[in-house]
Amino acid sequence: TWQHMGLTGTHTIPRIAIDPKNPDIVYVASSGHEWTDNEDRGLYKTTDGGESWEKILYIDERTGVIDLVMHPDNPKILYASTWQRIRRKWNDPRVEPGYDKNTIYKTTNGGKSWKEVSTGLVRAEDRGRIGIDICRSEPDVLYAFVDNYEAARVPEEGELNSYGLPRQAVIRGATVYRTDNGGGEWHQVSETNKYMESLSNTYGWVFGQIRVDPNDPDRIYVMGLALHMSKNGGKTFKRIGRMHGDHHGLWIDPANSKYLVNVNDGGVAISYDGGKHFRDFTDDFPLVQFFNVSYDMDDPFTVIGSIQDHGSFKAEVDLSRGRHHIPAEEWDRAPGGEGTRHAIDPTDPNTVYASSFYGRLGRTDLKSEERTSVLPNPDEGELPFRGQWLSATIISPHNPRVIYHGMNYLFRSMDRGDNWERISPDLTYNDPAKYGDIPYQTIFAVAESPFSFGTIYVGTDDGRIHRTTNSGTDWTELTSNVPVHQWVSKIVASEHTDGTVYLTQNGKRFDDFAAYVWKSSDKGDTWEDISGNIPCGPVNAITEDPKNPNVLYVGTDLGVYVTLDGGGTWQTLTADIPTTFVHDVTVHPREDLLIAATEGRGMYVMDIRYIQQMVDSVQNSALFVFAPDEAKLPRGWRRAGITGNIVYALNAASDVTIEISDAEGNTVRTLKHSGIVGINQVEWNLRMDPEEEDGYGDRVEPGTYTIVVKGNGVRAEGAIVVIDN
Template sequence: KNWRLIKDGMIDDSDVFAISINERDRNHIVASACSGIYESLNGGEKWRKIQGIPSTSRRTRDILQHPSRQGTVYAGTTEGFWMSVDGGKTWRMTTARNLEVNSIAVHPDAPDRVFIGTNNNGVMISNDGGRTFAPANQSFTSRFAYTVTPDVGMPGRLYATTHNTATSGGNLFYSKDGGQTWTAARGAGLDQVAPFAVMQDRVDPTRLLLGTNRGIFRSLDRGESWTLLTAPKKAPVRKAPARRMTAAQRRAAEAAAAKAAAEAKVVPALEDSVRVLIPTEDDKNGIIAGTDKGLYRTYDIAKGWEKLELGEGVNANIFAVHASPLVPGTIWVGTATSGVLVTRDDGKTWEKVNATPQGIPVVSLASDPKRPNYVYAGTTQTFYLSRDGGRTWIRRGGNLPLGKYTAILINPENTDEIFLGSAHEIGGGLYYSSDAGQQWTRIDSMDMVVPSRRVWAMAFDPADPNRIYAASHSSGIYRIDRLQDTAAEKSGAKTAAATATNQ
């Protein structure tokens, strides 16, 4: 009913984040504020600042006096977990500095068991009183899973890209047991980049590429370690002294200049954001890359990337690319503001198709594996389908709401079956069609307990056609197992059951 301000000894305008009261002495209080850590020995009437934690870490989000160990104090900061065993006189950091700690708890029956809640690494546990910590989530230390990609030849092996929700960057994880446990990939700076796309070489599956906001990383050991691909350093050019040329020399110089102009369209390495990586689907084992600066293609990374010009006035920020092996030379592109484009002559010419409104990002594209004229496009607002190779389009289908349709998955055995994933903040979820997109049923019904309904990507398990992996916005990777009830499948209701592989 009555409150009064107690701040004697605190710096004015200090934002106080957390308070910890000593269970053995209620007059002993420790508080964390934006200006540092404070201690009171008389119930908060008088405060003094505790020294010891470096100023860069003084954004202490949680503070806790150990409930059974006198003098032990824990501090969770924006730069690591700190502990003191002498009442705050001295401190030491026991985690990596780049770990952001939001909350701290000690097990009431096990005083050495300490839990911390972190920004991008989930819950971590210490069994030695806070001196060391380990993840409590099968090493999948991220909530926001952006993509999930099954290995083409090793059952149970998965690759997942993640994004940090509170800070920049992300990471890549791989699993050898169908998502039960995960390992963070190794690579210089890999945990500081935002990864977008994983592509596995079809000829040599030990080779993988990773598209990120800093270009492309390459792995030669099936995704366990990665190296950023950079352009080779140019050799210094020595200018030859000017001299009179013969006619033959002049022709040779002109030919060399023409060749140099042609090669100018080839870039040695992609250093911009690479959001999409797909095979060329022309039996040449080439790669197409969609970046924020345009569309590129290569048949030999060592020789560089050819830029495919999309035409004047086209937004070159690419969000989606699709090619079908049934129609070599046809490439579909989804852009940030210029809608859907298609080439039917292997990139020589492009046309805008009347699929989506201008200015709306196109974030997913797919075509029927058996009927290539059936084309599908997902945008940040809705979903479109074509039955005539993109000449005419239909918006949505029955019972499909507005949404951010980032994932389109077509059953290769029965191509009338389509799964859609929406990452919309309000109406996100999973949808199923048994008639090639004409009618839809929601899979994750509201009576299902699903921690996160926002889905960014989906993929079939190559070893089990009734299993789907889905990358969610805030709950890691889901494993979705389809029910085998024939009646349920015919009705379109409850076509799948979802379980999260990491909590």
């Protein structure tokens, strides 16, 4: 269990140091808000176990503390590295003109006073993020891992950066310094070469982690795209392990330096021999980070999504054991990369459109495995089109040959992507000051009305919303009464009512964590706030229930929420899904399954037929029993059956008794359940009551069984059919 101890306004906490002699004394480093300036940056200290906090080191509203180490023998001696940074929507954090506050501080009196200890480091104007560590066995020895912005060389002709753009001056990047006198003076120990340049590439701001062997001051580890080790005090490095890329943490056992625990973007890896071999736990933890989800209309149907660092994958949804026992599946490769949205032809599950990596677009025939690039190209002399990491690609609900693709312009193809026409002007703010390494000012959300071909809604990452009712001949801006500049994360044109549109906005890039959910009943001319009681955003996606027009689902950074009254009130859907970042949600219209793509917990599905039936009369009933699915007896040990799934709803919590009787009225099974307000599920294993308390009853025979549910002082009945397998 955990208790919240404050410092909410910091947003990001990179390091905590606890006094080993007094655990009520704790130091917390705050690097602050990611996207905006704020005064909660700095270093905090508590002497009462977190009941109160004092800020003991503060530079300014853009400079936080990114790393912190404590002297192993004297807890009043600490070293803190500061980082002046802000993240731009069009550029990663970097040293900007005027930045000179990235440095290292030392205190010898528990934070009462601080002294800058940066002599020997690269000049302040060229320092990026700084990671630090101390050797426990020789605590005068410390290392600093500096993201060095000194120019290293002129790029080679045609050399591209990590974003696929022409490379500018190449910086030195990863540079390691050492002090042997507690920060009195530093000297560079690492080489200046292409190996060190490529260690973090242009992502030095992401890593910045260094560790010193607690028993050997000359053995150090630095983390970048891979894990690197030096045995000679940083003079030379070699890559160790073949784990997943992007390394962010390493623990070294002080009692056994050969025992290493590494964390990276793929999970956890452990070495027991000092890094010669690593045991990878990637398959043991459900850590898959899905960006999105789409589905086909095959039977059984397939879901498809893109995964960070891995590419795109697909899997069938197996309903053979019942909709309440959908198993985990092995996933197969699918068209697209790691940043891909998929649009699958509803009339042909073998035709998949995959947009990836800043607007690239391809069409794949899964049967022949033939892939065709169908990306629109700019005219000669025109600037390249800007496309988001997850570009918007949809298939028209009126004709599966009609494809829409969003860059900074909206494009339409009438022939499956073979030919394109530009049907909009630049629909973003198109501010040249916001051109950068990362494409920004792009179309992120597109929806076409299922009632009217050519009525299209477009939302951008810089917060503009437009509508056309004539396939792009004219465009109307719809941004007037929603928050300006907020990322439009999803637009849904209702399938139930012409003119009804739903829209979500994500304020994360303004450090705004409100829930923005909007509804329009007049094609976007006006917007109504339907976020209701959703406690927190950002909101990443919204989808409409295909059967019940009052039911909507949203995915937020904290999970999935559902409304039964069109957005008046919301409830969380947390039965089997943990509190987690939900990137995308959608509903399979034939199977009535809600699908959620999570950032770090894989893909989930939920049977929503009972939610669809939660009309006012059901919600107001003291007790309501839903019609059960057909159950199927197992056949021996090899062929599983489908257990009975008894679902009921209560308007007040109550202990519940369920009696199951055969056609002659004989009670074959009695079940007890503690019912909560709302929908409840009880599983019946198709056995009779056991003769002994801890025994198994006999299997029931095929037939129709009456279910009587008693609770809240009332009773309700249903029937379940059990068939042979």
